[in-house]
Amino acid sequence: xxxxxxxxxxxxxxxxxxxxxxxxxxxxxxxxxxxxxxxxxxxxxxxxxxxxxxxxxxxxxxxxxxxxxxxxxxxxxxxxxxxxxxxxxxxxxxxxxxxxxxxxxxxxxxxxxxxxxxxxxxxxxxxxxxxxxxxxxxxxxxxxxxxxxxxxxxxxxxxxxxxxxxxxxxxxxxxxxxxxxxxxxxxxxxxxxxxxxxxxxxxxxxxxxxxxxxxxxxxxxxxxxxxxxxxxxxxxxxxxxxx
Numbered sequence: 001x002x003x004x005x006x007x008x009x010x011x012x013x014x015x016x017x018x019x020x021x022x023x024x025x026x027x028x029x030x031x032x033x034x035x036x037x038x039x040x041x042x043x044x045x046x047x048x049x050x051x052x053x054x055x056x057x058x059x060x061x062x063x064x065x066x067x068x069x070x071x072x073x074x075x076x077x078x079x080x081x082x083x084x085x086x087x088x089x090x091x092x093x094x095x096x097x098x099x100x101x102x103x104x105x106x107x108x109x110x111x112x113x114x115x116x117x118x119x120x121x122x123x124x125x126x127x128x129x130x131x132x133x134x135x136x137x138x139x140x141x142x143x144x145x146x147x148x149x150x151x152x153x154x155x156x157x158x159x160x161x162x163x164x165x166x167x168x169x170x171x172x173x174x175x176x177x178x179x180x181x182x183x184x185x186x187x188x189x190x191x192x193x194x195x196x197x198x199x200x201x202x203x204x205x206x207x208x209x210x211x212x213x214x215x216x217x218x219x220x221x222x223x224x225x226x227x228x229x230x231x232x233x234x235x236x237x238x239x240x241x242x243x
Contacts (some may be wrong), residue, residue, distance in 0.1 A: 013072055018035045018213065018233065019240075020039040020040065021156065023206045025041060026206055027204060039063070042098040043065065043131050044071070045069060046083065065095035065097035070102045070114070073114045077171070082215070085125070094239075096121065096133050100133045101140060119147075127152060127242060128155075130156045131155050131156060131158060132159075149174065152175065155175065157176055158178070158179050161188075178201065181215070202219070
């Protein structure tokens with residue numbers, strides 16, 4: 001659907017261009033922030049899928065991830081996994097997301113079932129995955145152990161705020177990138193310092209007050225690297241290549 005656009009982007013001058021690595025449909029009504037050329041929009045539930053496709057068809061700067069968020073698993077309709085598979089199988093550029101586990105939401109057993117089915121679809125179709133995880137990395141690690149690591153897709157840990165132990169386990173064992181929308185001057189600055197520059201993404205998460213230019217400046221200061229904007233841009237292009 002967007003292979004031609006992506007190919008052309010690879011050859012352009014992307015000085016200070018930004019790709020919002022994680023937003024939602026409710027943000028699509030806002031104008032892009034300064035220097036934000038494209039967005040990756042993650043669906044929340046099946047009701048979003050057709051709406052997102054229509055937006056993608058009318059706006060070449062919107063890329064999509066499709067899935068069932070753990071917050072809405074109680075409303076999933078029978079056959080959703082077949083419809084998701086068919087949608088992704090017929091659209092090579094579509095990614096999977098936002099999926100995951102949240103200990104503060106009900107029915108963890110069903111959350112695990114829905115998450116696992118989506119992960120298996122991503123593995124089968126070789127699609128990148130946007131992960132939502134709150135207080136449940138132990139359960140996600142248990143699920144990931146069931147699959148060969150070299151078969152797992154690239155995982156984007158959205159709004160990551162796990163412990164140092166979780167961070168190191170992800171970095172040492174899995175193909176993962178970390179997407180940030182806010183940088184706390186204490187905890188997250190040290191966290192950013194530990195993560196390789198080629199694994200960092202920035203996102204608004206649909207919040208118009210998350211200024212990505214300011215966020216990149218903060219990351220550049222932490223990393224002491226004035227080229228961090230281009231590095232993050234290239235990181236996000238890698239996600240868009242969906243390989």
